[in-house]
Amino acid sequence: xxxxPAAVQxxxxxxxxxxxxxxxxxxxxxxxxxxxxxxxxxxxxxxxRTGELFVALGFSLYRAAAGLVLGTAAGIMLGLAAxxxxxxxxxxxxxxxxxxxxxxxxxxxxxxxxxxxxxxxKIAIIAFSCFFPVxxxxxxxxxxxxxxxxxxxxxxxxxxxxVFFRVVIPAAAPQLFAxxxxxxxxxxxxxxxxxxxxxxxxxxxxxxxxxxxxxxxxMFAGIVCFAALGFLGDRLLLAIRARVLKGQMIGTEEQVVR
Amino acid sequence: MIANAxxxxxxxxxxxxxxxxxxxxxxxxxxxxxxxxxxxAVWTALADETGNGALIYHAGVTVSRALTGFALAVxxxxxxxxxxxxxxxxxxxxxxxxxxxxxxxxxxxxxxxTYIFGIGTPSKIAFxxxxxxxxxxxxxxxGFRGVQTQLIWTAQNCGAGRMTVLRRVIFPAAMPGIFxxxxxxxxxxxxxxxxxxMIGDSIGLGYYITIWSTRFRFAxxxxxxxxxxxxxxxxDQALLVLRRRLVYWQREEG
Numbered sequence: 001x002x003x004x005p006a007a008v009q010x011x012x013x014x015x016x017x018x019x020x021x022x023x024x025x026x027x028x029x030x031x032x033x034x035x036x037x038x039x040x041x042x043x044x045x046x047x048x049r050t051g052e053l054f055v056a057l058g059f060s061l062y063r064a065a066a067g068l069v070l071g072t073a074a075g076i077m078l079g080l081a082a083x084x085x086x087x088x089x090x091x092x093x094x095x096x097x098x099x100x101x102x103x104x105x106x107x108x109x110x111x112x113x114x115x116x117x118x119x120x121x122k123i124a125i126i127a128f129s130c131f132f133p134v135x136x137x138x139x140x141x142x143x144x145x146x147x148x149x150x151x152x153x154x155x156x157x158x159x160x161x162x163v164f165f166r167v168v169i170p171a172a173a174p175q176l177f178a179x180x181x182x183x184x185x186x187x188x189x190x191x192x193x194x195x196x197x198x199x200x201x202x203x204x205x206x207x208x209x210x211x212x213x214x215x216x217x218x219m220f221a222g223i224v225c226f227a228a229l230g231f232l233g234d235r236l237l238l239a240i241r242a243r244v245l246k247g248q249m250i251g252t253e254e255q256v257v258r
Numbered sequence: 259m260i261a262n263a264x265x266x267x268x269x270x271x272x273x274x275x276x277x278x279x280x281x282x283x284x285x286x287x288x289x290x291x292x293x294x295x296x297x298x299a300v301w302t303a304l305a306d307e308t309g310n311g312a313l314i315y316h317a318g319v320t321v322s323r324a325l326t327g328f329a330l331a332v333x334x335x336x337x338x339x340x341x342x343x344x345x346x347x348x349x350x351x352x353x354x355x356x357x358x359x360x361x362x363x364x365x366x367x368x369x370x371x372t373y374i375f376g377i378g379t380p381s382k383i384a385f386x387x388x389x390x391x392x393x394x395x396x397x398x399x400x401g402f403r404g405v406q407t408q409l410i411w412t413a414q415n416c417g418a419g420r421m422t423v424l425r426r427v428i429f430p431a432a433m434p435g436i437f438x439x440x441x442x443x444x445x446x447x448x449x450x451x452x453x454x455x456m457i458g459d460s461i462g463l464g465y466y467i468t469i470w471s472t473r474f475r476f477a478x479x480x481x482x483x484x485x486x487x488x489x490x491x492x493x494d495q496a497l498l499v500l501r502r503r504l505v506y507w508q509r510e511e512g
Binding site for chain 1: 271272273350353366415448452456
């Protein structure tokens with residue numbers, strides 16, 4: 001028997017799982033809380049038609065994006081500064097070494113109490129979580145720039161500014177993106193936890209609403225949207241990276257993880 | 259000696275400095291001491307709660323859950339990654355699940371896990387397993403794929419069978435890659451356990467944080483945060499020690 005092409009094989013397991021879920025669920029052989037794919041699609045359509053979905057999606061997206069941008073910007077600036085200036089590095093290194101090991105979500109109660117249940121507390125905790133991976137990546141990126149590149153630029157009379165913008169930043173860019181990608185993943189995890197623990201709006205609320213009111217199709221609809229949001233965010237970041245780093249990623253393993 | 263002390267001070271001054279500033283801000287009433295108790299209050303809470311065993315008990319719960327989920331993910335993930343790296347059939351079947359699924363925030367599935375496994379330890383372990391499995395499989399997969407083909411050919415040329423090649427050539431060569439996967443997954447395990455304990459449980463450090471923050475005893479919350487940090491540091495160091503023993507031919511990258 002001829003084996004089907006790889007592209008076809010890729011779909012075997014996911015489609016088989018979906019079909020089994022639908023058939024077994026429809027026959028009542030699965031516990032009720034697993035719902036069925038068709039019911040989930042129907043629930044998605046239901047909340048999409050009433051507009052509820054887009055409001056929730058907008059809230060979640062706004063929080064994730066604002067937190068991510070703030071945390072990443074702070075992480076890149078301080079990380080680059082720490083990479084260039086030993087004084088900044090020595091100030092931040094011990095702090096980051098300790099705080100990095102702590103799940104930042106543990107600070108959520110503190111943020112909730114200081115900033116309330118609205119947007120601010122979520123944005124702050126997301127920014128706080130995103131800061132660390134970006135800071136570490138940026139700091140490391142600057143320190144690992146090939147000294148020869150910097151020396152050659154200096155030798156040709158480039159002032160420090162030019163060296164920074166034309167040599168250090170481009171050389172560090174791949175690692176900055178790697179840090180940003182980790183931060184993006186953190187952003188969604190923290191967003192989810194923050195919305196479940198203390199929130200009155202957003203996708204997390206749809207999920208917990210579905211849970212409380214035994215609307216499991218609705219719960220899964222929220223889960224699907226959340227997963228899609230995280231996935232698309234990652235794809236967007238990879239697309240931006242591919243544009244910015246055109247030609248710089250050739251021959252590296254990172255290329256393979258798409 | 260003096261130069262050493264100065265170097266040490268230059269490298270570590272920021273932590274005592276911030277602690278001092280923090281205490282000064284609290285003592286002067288600049289910040290609300292109920293929300294942000296000073297280092298002294300946190301230290302007292304830490305000492306008290308460690309002394310009466312509460313923090314140790316909850317930390318034990320959290321760490322044992324994290325390690326169980328992590329160990330399961332290692333036991334399943336590494337053979338899976340090896341199979342995916344060595345067989346085109348496995349690769350075609352499972353690659354999309356891991357590579358497309360990798361950026362999906364799996365935390366969203368947590369409500370489903372609590373329905374399947376209940377709210378206690380099993381759902382925490384199952385969820386930790388899932389969250390650790392992805393980084394372990396993906397990173398180890400690249401570790402196995404990165405093994406130089408010449409090494410395998412050489413071994414085969416010397417008459418080594420499939421299992422011998424796997425055990426004596428591929429595993430050692432992929433070991434650094436495996437360890438970088440483990441080092442990504444271990445903090446994930448702790449984060450996931452604490453997080454899920456915060457969402458819903460009645461034991462563990464995550465629960466401890468939630469319950470004391472609802473009682474406005476933030477000194478205890480910070481004490482628990484410190485304990486989590488210590489657990490994370492200790493586990494990471496343990497992994498580095500293990501790596502030094504198993505991958506003795508290569509220095510770790512920091």
